[in-house]
Amino acid sequence: MLAKLKIPFNRPSLRGRENQYLNDAIARNHISGDGPFTKICEALIQQELNVEKVLLATSCTHALEMSCLLLDLKEGDEFITPSFTFVSTVNAFIMRGARPVFADIRIDTLNIDETKLERLITPRTKAIVVVHYAGVACEMSAILAIAEKYGIPIVEDNAHGLFGRYKGEFLGTLGTLATQSFHETKNFTCGEGGALLINDSQYIDRAEIIREKGTDRGRFFRGQVDKYSWMDVGSSYVLSDLLAAFLLAQLEDQVSIQTERGRIWSQYNTRLSEWSAKNGVRLPIIPPECEQPFHMFYMILPSLEVRQKLISHLEERGIQAVYHYLPLHLSRMGQKLGGADSVCPVTEFVSDRLLRLPFFNSLQEAEIEDVIRAVESFSDFDYSSTSAQASPFSSISSN
Numbered sequence: 001m002l003a004k005l006k007i008p009f010n011r012p013s014l015r016g017r018e019n020q021y022l023n024d025a026i027a028r029n030h031i032s033g034d035g036p037f038t039k040i041c042e043a044l045i046q047q048e049l050n051v052e053k054v055l056l057a058t059s060c061t062h063a064l065e066m067s068c069l070l071l072d073l074k075e076g077d078e079f080i081t082p083s084f085t086f087v088s089t090v091n092a093f094i095m096r097g098a099r100p101v102f103a104d105i106r107i108d109t110l111n112i113d114e115t116k117l118e119r120l121i122t123p124r125t126k127a128i129v130v131v132h133y134a135g136v137a138c139e140m141s142a143i144l145a146i147a148e149k150y151g152i153p154i155v156e157d158n159a160h161g162l163f164g165r166y167k168g169e170f171l172g173t174l175g176t177l178a179t180q181s182f183h184e185t186k187n188f189t190c191g192e193g194g195a196l197l198i199n200d201s202q203y204i205d206r207a208e209i210i211r212e213k214g215t216d217r218g219r220f221f222r223g224q225v226d227k228y229s230w231m232d233v234g235s236s237y238v239l240s241d242l243l244a245a246f247l248l249a250q251l252e253d254q255v256s257i258q259t260e261r262g263r264i265w266s267q268y269n270t271r272l273s274e275w276s277a278k279n280g281v282r283l284p285i286i287p288p289e290c291e292q293p294f295h296m297f298y299m300i301l302p303s304l305e306v307r308q309k310l311i312s313h314l315e316e317r318g319i320q321a322v323y324h325y326l327p328l329h330l331s332r333m334g335q336k337l338g339g340a341d342s343v344c345p346v347t348e349f350v351s352d353r354l355l356r357l358p359f360f361n362s363l364q365e366a367e368i369e370d371v372i373r374a375v376e377s378f379s380d381f382d383y384s385s386t387s388a389q390a391s392p393f394s395s396i397s398s399n
Contacts, residue, residue: 104342330348
């Protein structure tokens with residue numbers, strides 16, 4: 001019988017002012033969207049990142065849908081995206097009839113491989129959707145140069161990377177549009193929520209309309225029009241002010257949250273380095289030009305068999321470790337959308353082997369110690385397995 005779970009993969013962590021702000025929102029008699037707390041959160045993110053406009057949304061998925069609508073993707077259009085991502089990255093665009101073109105990832109950062117990007121571009125390519133995996137930046141200089149060469153807008157799916165940087169610039173500020181997630185598993189959370197970041201001012205007015213069910217309701221409340229009406233396509237993408245109140249308590253504590261997460265990440269990385277080197281396990285690689293926000297800590301095991309054994313080993317000790325994305329191009333829906341034509345060997349290799357350790361703001365020292373000791377006590381490595389041999393990262397340092 002498995003031990004009772006004592007260290008989950010994720011545990012929501014309160015900062016102390018969430019209940020106060022929730023009560024304040026209720027006392028103000030404005031708990032629907034675009035209330036006082038919504039505006040404070042938007043202004044805070046906008047000022048911190050120095051972006052043209054921030055609009056809170058009901059989820060990162062919905063922010064991606066807004067991006068698709070703003071860029072007018074439609075039936076017959078294509079967008080390039082990594083196969084190694086969450087389904088929302090693709091769903092948001094195929095709902096409008098656009099077709100995904102799946103790209104492979106780099107073996108070091110697990111981000112879209114910029115060296116293979118240009119060959120995927122066709123006259124039908126209307127967007128490049130990059131994903132900053134684990135909050136570590138894609139190679140944006142090369143990607144931006146390619147996008148500019150072909151006149152293709154970039155959407156940054158920055159669900160993992162709020163306050164991460166690339167060459168000193170904040171993630172989410174480099175593309176035409178960007179999206180954030182405030183899901184329960186993210187560094188800053190309100191349970192379910194997201195944001196659209198707009199870096200090109202030509203999209204601001206229409207984004208406000210799309211977000212308000214296709215109406216100019218925002219203009220009405222600002223006194224710019226006498227009445228609001230249906231102006232465009234849209235949906236109900238506005239975040240409740242109750243959730244914005246909860247989110248504000250988290251955003252205000254940005255420095256301490258990042259400090260706590262950095263401490264956890266560094267302990268995992270330092271303490272597991274010897275064990276990983278001895279057993280052929282790859283730890284995260286952070287390029288020098290990238291400043292990560294410490295969103296997750298993962299390991300890449302020698303084979304699928306070893307990963308599954310380690311998951312069971314940890315579970316028996318009350319510790320929940322989980323894998324991550326399955327290759328979208330191999331999924332039933334991905335195959336239906338043309339994924340059979342995709343060549344993504346690194347994605348397939350990594351997906352079988354990646355394991356994420358428990359990681360959340362309030363993870364205690366004793367819990368970190370338990371996780372590390374449990375990992376170090378695992379030694380059931382089967383190198384006779386064929387799948388453990390041909391490693392595309394065998395020549396890459398784990399440091």
